[in-house]
Amino acid sequence: MTLLDDYDALLFDLDGTIYRGEEVVPGADRAVEAARAQQVKVRFVTNNASRGPDEVAEHLTRIGIRSTPEEVSTSSQAAAAVLAEKLQPGATVLVVGSDALVHEVELKNLATTRLHDDSVQAVVQGLSKDVGWRDLAEATVAIRGGALWVACNVDPTLPTERGPLPGNGSLVAALRTATGSEPVVAGKPATPLMDEAQRSADAERPLVVGDRMDTDIAGAVNAGLDSLLVFSGVSTPQELLDATEDLRPTYVGLDVAAVTREGVRIDTNRAWADAVREALGRLGLEHEVA
Template identity: 65%
Template sequence: MTEPDLLAAYDALLLDLDGTVYRGGEAVPGAVEAIKASRDRGAGIRYVTNNASRKPGSVAEHLNELGFQASVEEVSTSSQAAAAVLAERLDRGALVLIIGTPALTDEVEALGLTSTRVFSPEVAAVVQGHSPDTGWRDLAEAALAIRNGALWVACNVDATLPTERGLLPGNGSMVTALRAATDVEPVVAGKPARPLMDQAIRSAGARRPLVVGDRLDTDILGATNAELDALLVLTGVATPGQVLEAPAELRPRFLAADLSGLLVPVSEVEIAKQPDWDVQVDDDTLTVTGSGDPLALLRGLCAAWWQAGGGPVTVRAGDDASMAALAELNIG
């Protein structure tokens, strides 16, 4: 009997964008084909992004330009989630100070709130999303409002933003600056908090969704917080070494090189003991022997080390094949 592939166990995919589906203006290799195959088999598709700088329609348009089939309804953004959080907590018409792009302003105003970019005592809340144009003056206005008691909602706290040029400062870097200036913690709407994930699940009408992403601290932690399974892909931020040493709440159930992992047998992507690799645990050291796929080795290392408790670890090769595989993973 043929083993079912990973997709067969789930009715919807909650897909991260930056670093998972695309990097800036380029589709991640294999992503278009994997998502099309998933859609053709009836899986619900939701593009779930912490990037609050663009409207859902613009995100869908960009996806279509890259070869993905995407409708506006399939896009869930952290700006939508942040606006919903504000609407739940504020009176209609309340004044909200915006740090971010016009796309964030549109989402806030669409829910009956009033926007401004200048502090006044009437400001009831500050909402902060990514914009490449955010500067000191924007943060200064927000700091005044927050210190005056305004609710502070951050669309996300991603420290970096994957692009085709490499990792650039993300909204979380700006949030850190504002946190330092106010000694206040924001309410977070995007991943890893639940509002954005819950919004995407409701939109898809999903009962068994699978979270797919490239970041441990947002995608995988978001899945943990929402009590969902997750597939980590190594096309963006997370590195093999970080995965191996991840604490319990940042550990995915599945691991693949890219989105093609959705269409292979579960045993080929699930983090578990591997038949081609032997991993011995001795205190804080792992010794490896065997041969085969380096990613299979990583899954085996994670399974052995996480069962032992996890944390910082030294990995040693017991033969030439394992030495080569560890070098490819940049571990040891």
């Protein structure tokens, strides 16, 4: 028996889980194909709002992970859905982020702008490597003026082949400091993105697979879903040992290839520290914790 026998869908995180920048995490391609072969649905669920589903699917396919846009759920889609729920059709949204985010907002019959004026009713913020001071300044004026503020995600860092680099959460922190306000969060660990991915897969028993306890695993906990924490990205064995209840995964693995095996489950009937040490020992990582 493997984890693929127990779940009807896998909700994969991307950055740090399936790939790091342009580098595929070893074994990720085989894990995805094994799921398909067993009729387990696959969804790529990413907090990164810099690219649209078609771009994400193209990138995945180019680096060796076969995928389609329909299998991709992004925080930009979730943020656009949140805006559509809270605003009237045709309302103007100031976008701090990529053109892909602009596109998702406009798909919801909302107008977009990059400059603040009296018509702006909301600000949506997602990762873009081109965001600068002027973009943040426009958003600051809008938020201070009472505009709804929706953040695609609050990940402080973005895993890359060069190591962690500033993520959208770092830019959100700048606006938080400048405005004294808090955004509505659409991506993990908030539930809108996870809920949309589960609906998209029509899944009754999905497994969330990710590398960050503060987003992927916390998002699974908030959505009431089982999760697999992999150590190919951000979170470490020591962080797992120190995790509070809202950050605790169901399983742990070295990488996504763990879905093709039985799965190292953390025994919640034991004291957390003892259960984690036992699980890490099965992975050969017991030396990674104090």
